[in-house]
Amino acid sequence: MSSSVQGQPTSMTGGSRGKGMLSARQQLDSRPRKRKQLSPATMTTNMIRYAVLTVIALVMAFPFYWMIMSGLKTNDEIFRMPPTLLPEHMLWNNYVDAWHAAPFARYMLNSMFVGAAIALLQVINSAMMAYALTHMQFRLKGLFTGIVLLGYMIPSTAVYLPSYLVLSKLHLLDSYSGLILSNCVSVFSIFLIRQAFLQISHELVEAGQLDGASHFRILWTMLVPLARPTFAVMILITFIEQYNNYFWTMLITKSPELQLVSAGLRSFFVEGGAYGLKWPQIMAASAFTIAPLLVLFLFTQKTIMQSVNMSAGVSK
């Protein structure tokens, strides 16, 4: 509690005094022992703020709540009007039923495996590409920078059709390799890492070279460790993006044992009669699809929200 003086808000009126984002824990720790008397006007404004924020937070969280609760209802109850906010009986069995109704374990493992593999590959190729673009001299540098810049402008969804044809020519449709290879480079990741490497002085690289270290060694033993926070952000964002990926993966993987979780959930949603008949199971399935991400978010909140800050830098 020794730090309490430091973080103690001296005045609640100075709106934008914060020195960056405080985590929930820090804010809790800095809770002042003796609270400073607030003026009645400030108290009222704060009360209004809390009220407005609470309403908004409830609206934002409602779909999640409704999903979990609907997943616990009987088919009878879910179609009842007026809707019940709490199920009469918690039917946990719905979750078990839904889990077994389609190979969801397989879908989720697929998503996690593909997401992790792509994140790993992107670490490697983004680091090398960004290093070349920031700390090496070569003829095609301008051209490659241009390609990366252009990639930032044109949405990849627009070229899904010809990319699909390329994959089919390579006989990689409906395979893990096709899925991973076609997603293994992200212009965004290259930009993000490039941004971090630009902050690192070139003298450091030169010093490494004087010591006889190769570029490869300098990159992996000096620059990558220095840019660790950026890599953490990149890995998280890539993993989440790939776990949630739907459009492209739905196009190129058809066999159920290769489907990722979003496509699997979608087919469970539409598939033979499930549509409109098994709403509790559908809600339960949505819930356990979302759950890993919400858990991941709970633990990596700070890093994920930092990423927003970093991606803003990418645009400059």
Add this chain to the structure above:
Amino acid sequence: MNISAATNQTIQLNLNTGVNEVKLRWMREGEALAFTLPAVIPLLLFWLGPLVYIFYLSFTDWDFMSPEKEFVGWGNYTYLLGNPDFYQALRVTLLFGIGSVIPIMIGGLLLALLLNSKLRGSSIYRALIFSPWITPTVAVSIVWSWIFQPDVGYANYLLKLVGITGIGWLQDSQWALVAVLIVTLWKSIGWAMIFYLVALRNLPSDLLEAASIDGAGAWSKFRHITIPLISPTTFFLAVILTIQSLQAYDQINVMTQGGPAGSTRTLLYMYYQAAFEAFDVGQASAVAVLLILLCVVLSAGSFWLGRKMVHY
């Protein structure tokens, strides 16, 4: 003698380094290539190559199956420009763009202003509001289509409490786009909020204090200091959100599949349907090319606008 020996030596050295330099240069080029190829090859295969290929495909008639691609010149484009479906898709695309980008930005800014001051527990609110952004669009769209269910959905239940009935949401061409936009807003508003929170935290507090001392009110401080100083963020968000709106697919696919009566069919969705439902590669490619041009025009336009308006 000494001098000439020295010169000789230098010449010798220069010759040597000349040879070495050429060798070294090529080694350097080769090494750089080795560093870039792991990223460049997939980019060429799955992005730049396809980008060129789709321009070619848009001048052909092909169905994935037949061995020959028939060259039809501008045929696909003239057909498209005479097709009312295309104009409807263009209209929906613009409506979706405007209807998502502007509310997300204004909403994000308002939320950031609400959360900016040191409120106890604000990080919990922040996390709650941001959390939809990281969840899979497919899963949450399924949940929302249950909420929008016309007879027993929660949205219509709430509306009935205030006396509004009969909105068909996803089954009603008047309302389907609104429903899709609500989901999009719900998902992205927290993301925009975080950007604005960072921008607001970086405002120079001495400037705001000086303005207060000079007697500036809250509104005029906001109008004349805050708004100009956060304009880079506003600009960045406008560009990224616009490009995102052009790519929206998941929520449309789950909730409406472009319907009813094409009321939620964007250009991207039209492209998808032409390619993978109607197997009309030429038509689909023509739509995609127009979509790409739209992106380039928007990016270039916003770049130009940004240089004129944004205060860095």
